[in-house]
Amino acid sequence: MTETDSGRLGMPVGEAMFSQRSIRKLRPDPIPTDDLHSIIEAASKAPNGGNRQPGRYVVLTEPELIREFGALYREAWWAKRRDEGHAWTTREAIPAEDAVHRGAAQLADEIANAPCIVLAFSTGKGQANSVLPGVQNLMLAARALGIGSVPTTLHPQVMDRVYELLSVPAEADFHLCIPLGYPRGNFGPTNRRPTAETTFFNGWDQPAPWAGE
């Protein structure tokens, strides 16, 4: 794949970043292989330590495999809620005002029907610094192609079974699980703190030049 192929990702980088809302409601329509190829090529271009490129991607497209993985994902999602001490154990019991957990629980129910799921690993333990920038490239490239995504994690309770299901070698390290699909709903702006609250100049808690603007 050559420079030409970056031309498929023609959306302005600012537009892609400023409208990369996490997409948890996915249509089942399949993603063309050419688009998956562009998305993975984009991921490969991200910086990584010493250009050792430890990132590995397992792309799930077979519906039966996605259903099996989806059951493990759903179990993992509820195991995380249990660890967090939440009392609710069904989606309906989550308070209506808790949109974050409601949306995530819906994804846990529906991920078994996603057209594609990418799991990001590294060849050895650790190495997040050399994998996660690539995952962000992957999600921005997906956004540029109209494909929604959301980075999610798993839970130790299911990890052995995920490794077995996908024949992942024990020395590989899991980082993120990224369902991909065309959105039901829209991309759009995200709700973030003002950067004047998260950015310091020349020392912690020292204001940015744009603070108070």
Place this chain on the structure above:
Amino acid sequence: MTETDSGRLGMPVGEAMFSQRSIRKLRPDPIPTDDLHSIIEAASKAPNGGNRQPGRYVVLTEPELIREFGALYREAWWAKRRDEGHAWTTREAIPAEDAVHRGAAQLADEIANAPCIVLAFSTGKGQANSVLPGVQNLMLAARALGIGSVPTTLHPQVMDRVYELLSVPAEADFHLCIPLGYPRGNFGPTNRRPTAETTFFNGWDQPAPWAGE
């Protein structure tokens, strides 16, 4: 800062990603504050767990502070080489064919003259998944503005002094150090393995559809 501001980042996302070569040779020219603002806004838009936004950025622009930090960076770089078991202890002793270490050693010598250095932290320990995608946005936005960057790490040997120099609270976790500056030299394509070697479909070691193309 509103949608309008994403318009400053007009480079196609594919072009930004495919030409984001790590830039280690920086010109000393200062970076306009408006550009730093755009770069940090871009970082803030990246996905993060539960929208808790633990990422914090400390931006160094004061030359005297950058010189002090640069001395610690240089010490850290050589401490990492010692840990790796390299025999050389001066830049001149690094074999000429080892371009990666030569370039990195040059950065360690020159970072004290960088016009800007960003250090990425999280408010608590861990949380790389919620910080590193933002760092990649930061570097892509810089690329779109003609500003070079490279993600680098530090070494435990200097960490206490870095935290003290920048008044970083003990509970914050350091992730990456990103020098920023206009490049001496060019952006351009990166040298990466074919994605057919790093990407598997529906199971580890199972070929991508584009393998063997």
